[in-house]
């Protein structure tokens with residue numbers, strides 16, 4: 545199979561983790577006879593430095609002309625610490641999501657038994673945790689009208705949703721529930737927010753078409769607690785943009801590290817694959833970041849290409865490193881391996897060489 549992939553390093557640890565994901569994709573291509581060709585494109589602070597814009601037009605053009613986009617992360621402290629900055633790396637990320645109409649951000653959260661001890665939350669050994677968050681990605685307060693008054697003493701962000709924006713991601717979430725344990729939890733704040741009431745009404749209407757799916761409604765404050773108290777209750781979580789952002793970082797704690805979580809952003813054109821974490825600037829250039837979130841994002845890309853077997857091989861390789869202690873510093877601060885070594889070991893496993901390393 546031939547695929548063209550737009551590869552975006554971004555900032556901080558972005559380049560380090562994307563390189564590992566590309567290495568894994570290249571190994572898959574070699575072993576299974578595919579051809580993956582990359583086109584590098586710029587986003588975030590790296591793009592601002594090179595072009596002045598957080599989302600150069602070439603980046604959108606490349607993405608639209610590719611079969612998928614692989615992205616690291618964007619963001620830099622020099623912007624985070626400057627509230628007056630008018631050009632910001634994150635605008636690039638929001639811009640590409642909007643340009644590609646990536647309305648559904650799919651974030652699977654799965655615990656691995658060998659890492660259960662890392663979670664500050666007790667994970668039930670038998671069942672573990674296995675749910676998937678469907679986060680709306682191109683609407684809500686992120687994209688509503690925003691402004692600051694003239695003397696800078698008041699600011700407004702508007703949360704806005706149209707019913708069709710809710711319907712399109714809800715359909716994907718219900719379909720996912722049908723393939724899983726047939727339970728869908730809508731996380732909202734319908735006791736306060738008009739937009740949340742629109743979400744609830746819309747989901748109630750769609751639920752009629754999926755009689756086999758058990759639908760539950762949770763206010764986001766309660767959901768934040770339930771994620772810690774009883775995470776095993778969740779199957780598919782559907783939620784709006786900002787709630788999804790917040791609860792997915794919270795959910796990562798169950799797995800042992802934010803560095804483990806992958807995501808796929810799906811829309812009407814090219815899909816984009818990126819880890820859930822950010823640019824983790826403190827670790828930039830140190831070869832210590834966990835590359836698994838990026839590598840599992842590449843596995844989601846392989847699924848999207850219809851290469852389910854190859855995706856499973858990547859997931860098995862990841863599982864093997866986690867079970868055998870070939871992990872980065874966030875997982876084991878004492879006996880840890882470097883980012884690039886974990887990437888190499890995953891590639892070795894895919895090549896069938898890794899078993900010799902252990903024996």
Ligand code: NAD
Nearest residue numbers: 617618619620624802803820821822823824825833834874
């Ligand atoms: P972050 O996700 O970069 O890091 C938070 C913490 O999570 C880190 O201190 C670290 O302990 C851990 N962590 C994250 N990724 C890890 C990895 N791969 N391996 C090991 N540990 C990891 O969030 P932040 O510190 O709030 O934000 C830093 C910058 O990243 C900001 O500029 C922010 O805007 C940006 N950001 C970008 C994205 C994105 O591009 N999708 C997502 C979140 C944050």
Ligand code: IPM
Nearest residue numbers: 618619634637638789820822
């Ligand atoms: C994420 C990030 C982004 C978001 C930021 C960097 C704009 O936190 O991808 O989860 O809030 O969507």
Ligand code: MN
Nearest residue numbers: 789790793820
């Ligand atoms: Mn986030």
